[in-house]
Amino acid sequence: MTARLPEPQALASRHGLGHLDWLEAEAIHILREVAGQCATPALLFSGGKDSIVLLRLAEKAFRPARFPFPLLHIDTGHNYPEVIAFRDRRAAELGERLIVRTLEQSMARGSVVLKSPGESRNKHQSVTLLEAIEEFGFDACIGGARRDEEKARAKERVFSFRDGFGQWDPKNQRPELWNLYNARVHPGENIRVFPISNWTELDVWQYIEREGLELPSIYFAHARPVVRKGDLLRPVTPLTPAGSGDAVETLTVRFRTVGDITCTAPVSSLADSVAGIIEETATTTLTERGATRLDDQTSEASMEQRKKEGYF
Amino acid sequence: MGAPEFPPRKAIEDRGVLRFLTCGSVDDGKSTLIGRLLYDAKAILADTLRAVEHSSRKRGLTATDLSLLTDGLVAEREQGITIDVAYRYFSTGKRKYVIADAPGHEQYTRNMVTAASTADLAVILVDARKGVLTQSRRHSAIASLVGIRHLVVAVNKMDLVGYDQAVFERIRADYLEFARGIGIGSSDEIRFVPISALDGDMVVERGERLDWYRGPTLLDILEGASVAHDVDDRRRESFRFPVQYVCRPQRADDPALHDYRGYMGRVESGEIAVGDAVTVLPGGRETKVKDIQFDGRSLRRAVAEQSITLLLADEIDVSRGDMIVKRGAAGDRPPxxxxxxxxxxxxxxxxxxxxxxxxxxxxxxxxxxxxxxxxxxxxxxxxxxxxxxxxxxxxxxxxxxxxxxxxxxxxxxxxxxxxxxxxxxxxxxxxxxxxxxxx
Structure with missing residues (x-):
């Protein structure tokens, strides 16, 4: 603590902070605003790369103190075991409190009813999330969503207001000016906060490399049985078995995004290191969601529709 | 579309982040310009382009409508106008860009103010056929009012006026006359560039039809523009540190932290070094900076836009909403x-x-x-x-x-x-x- 180490490299530049330092400083400022303005916030941590970045930013924002919020995971029950193991280990290493609420709990309560046992559970996460918000009285939930992910997200505020039903009203958002964020809510309402709104997928990977952040193994190239479905690869798992006519191939793949097994597709890749992934990300021709999300393809506005219903 | 070329890492100076906004009247081709910048800077990926091609066909258009890249909400796509600020990103390897796409429709002026509030530079689109309209004047005045020092007037749709230099010169003269009239331009920088967002001339590539124009392309202007808080700015600016959050760990497992009081915040302007004399407002209590911490390390100094933790030499009561400023430093004036x-x-x-x-x-x-x-x-x-x-x-x-x-x-x-x-x-x-x- 007493050693005087050199300042971040970027200060050498006459143009102010380098782009990662700038993004980091902005995100830390946002996290501290949550701590300063909100009474009972939570940080959504799934074990995915964006929320792993959030945890690193929270360390930089609040250490040597503990985080002024617990970690919260909404578990569909359809996550890769590697990711769940990573989630638990990371929370323990940080010494922070992890709250897990599962879709099964909502199903047992009767608030989530699947149309069929095989239906994707992804969109039902909203229900479990809203129930957790109510149970703990969270007035703010910090998430790792980025504006570059999708067209509807490009218009979302950093501090995004949700009404008593958890709904986002894109045509009636609070104006957000300068870095003056307004997190005020009435009881029952809440704010979703996105500290890495201004980051791109490439920024996230460059930050993971610079900070030496550990990730679940499925982010790196590995052999996996898959079925081709249009342009996408569908992983063959006990939850998503191959159909009778499907040709199962074992390919070297990695996941660019990690979510519910039934709607997250891997991409062909030989990248087995962060540096390799950065190279691929910088030269890819497909967007992150387009390459990997089986649920955003249904209509032009599918993300906007789900967000209005309370989805992240 | 081929794979984008990405410059070798660490090869070029990192010029940080430039935030700019684009504004123009309805139909000035603003969304098309952004689509063009993203497309030519290779920030649009194949599946996004395919989706836009698909949407264009569905609307009965013959050519791909690049404006569909930015008009993200269902209501906007139905009405064909941009009703809320959208943020777009691209990177040239030299610089990361955040574009705030402000709506041109008059009833949404508040969104333009919103977009302008975080921007370093404004690109004001003028339709070459229509010249400087009331709406262009409004946008320029708002940009100036909101403190944007760099204005770039992009005269668009040069393809529809036969790439005529006289049209461009006339618009430039009109604009400068208007700008002088309302007092913009004295301390601000105004630049002009003729473009065709539809065909791409002078946006990223020079093209071949605007040979008479010798100045930089729009992207070259963006690459070269200075951002707020560069070294010269920091020397001029007074130090301002609004306290966001007080860190008092008081962890039972670490007695060393028992008396720890860190004042967390972002340096909003100027710079601060260990040992500097400071005043805490309100109250005006005086003390010195004992330490500047970031990520468990001690820094000698911190500059504008850095989020840091300040430790003070004396135990005084400081809370969120207080402000730490410098005392007695040359050129540093109190608020x-x-x-x-x-x-x-x-x-x-x-x-x-x-x-x-x-x-x-x-x-x-x-x-x-x-x-x-x-x-x-x-x-x-x-x-x-x-x-x-x-x-x-x-x-x-x-x-x-x-x-x-x-x-x-x-x-x-x-x-x-x-x-x-x-x-x-x-x-x-x-x-x-x-x-x-x-x-």
Whole structure:
């Protein structure tokens, strides 16, 4: 603590902070605003790369103190075991409190009813999330969503207001000016906060490399049985078995995004290191969601529709 | 479309982040320009392009409509106009860009103010066939009012006027005359570039049809523009550190942290070094900077835009909403401790300003109750002339005086955006209803 180490490299530049330092400083400022303005916030941590970045930013924002919020995971029950193991280990290493609420709990309560046992559970996460918000009285939930992910997200505020039903009203958002964020809510309402709104997928990977952040193994190239479905690869798992006519191939793949097994597709890749992934990300021709999300393809506005219903 | 070329890492200077906004009238081709920038800078990926091609065909268009890349909400796609600020990103390897796409439609002026508030530079689109319209004047005036020092006037649709240099020169002369008339341009930088967003001439590539233009392309202007808080700015700026959060770990497992008090915040302007004499506002208690911490390390100094933790030499009571400033440093002036402020106020809410009501003002990390003392005048945004006013409706900009229940620590907005800006909050709805700039 007493050693005087050199300042971040970027200060050498006459143009102010380098782009990662700038993004980091902005995100830390946002996290501290949550701590300063909100009474009972939570940080959504799934074990995915964006929320792993959030945890690193929270360390930089609040250490040597503990985080002024617990970690919260909404578990569909359809996550890769590697990711769940990573989630638990990371929370323990940080010494922070992890709250897990599962879709099964909502199903047992009767608030989530699947149309069929095989239906994707992804969109039902909203229900479990809203129930957790109510149970703990969270007035703010910090998430790792980025504006570059999708067209509807490009218009979302950093501090995004949700009404008593958890709904986002894109045509009636609070104006957000300068870095003056307004997190005020009435009881029952809440704010979703996105500290890495201004980051791109490439920024996230460059930050993971610079900070030496550990990730679940499925982010790196590995052999996996898959079925081709249009342009996408569908992983063959006990939850998503191959159909009778499907040709199962074992390919070297990695996941660019990690979510519910039934709607997250891997991409062909030989990248087995962060540096390799950065190279691929910088030269890819497909967007992150387009390459990997089986649920955003249904209509032009599918993300906007789900967000209005309370989805992240 | 081929794979984008990405420059070798660490090969080029990292010029950080440039935030800019694009504004123009309806149909000036703003969304097309952004689509063009993203496309030519290879920030659009194949599946996004396929989706846009698909949407274009569905609308019966023959060519791919690049504006569909940015008009993200269903209502916008139906009406064919941009109704909310959208943020877009691209990177050239030299610099990361954040584009705020501000709507051109008149009723959404508040969104333009929103987009301008975080921008270093504004690209103002003018249709070569129509010249400088009222809407272009409004956008320029707002950009200037919100403190954007770099204006780039992009004369678009040069393809529709036969790439005629005389048209470009006439628009430039018209614009400069207007700018002089309302006082923009004295300390701001105004540049002009002829472009065709549709075909791409002078956006990223020079093209072959505008040979008479010798200046830089639009992207070259962006690559070279200086951002706020460069080294020269920091030397001129006074140090401002609004306290966001007080860190008192008091962890039972670490007695060393028992007396730890860290003041967390972002350096909004200027710079600070260990040993510097500081004053804590309000109260004016004086002490020195004992340590500057970041990520468990000690820094010798910190500069504008860094989020850090300050430790002070003396144990004094400091809380969120207080401000730490330098004391006795050459050229470093203290902020005003103000119980009353006068400001340019942009009204953002459909419910008009009610001078009889109390509002909340959030300024830096401080929140105070406020009442309107007077509405001095309303601005005609196209001419910046003063008009009489007794009330303010959405999209109005006026000069308003407020009385405050507690003091704020403020600078004039033109000198310091961070300590000169505030938002007005309506406590009954908790909505952000006004945006103020202290004069």
């Amino acid at each position: 005003a401790v103000a119980n009353a402020i006068r400001a340019k106020l942009c009204w953002l809410s459909a419910t008009p300003l009610d001078p009889q009501r109390r509002y909340l003002i959030r300024h830096t990390t401080r929140e105070v109750r406020a009442r309107v003392a007077s509405i001095d005048y309303r601005l005609d945004i196209a001419t910046l002339r003063h008009l009489d006013a007794t009330m303010l409706a959405m999209n109005d900009i006026a000069q308003v005086s407020f009385r405050l229940a507690q003091p704020i620590f403020a600078d004039v907005y033109a000198i310091n955006r961070a300590t000169g800006a505030f938002i007005v909050i309506d406590e009954t709805t908790n909505n952000t209803v006004g945006a103020g700039m202290i004069v």
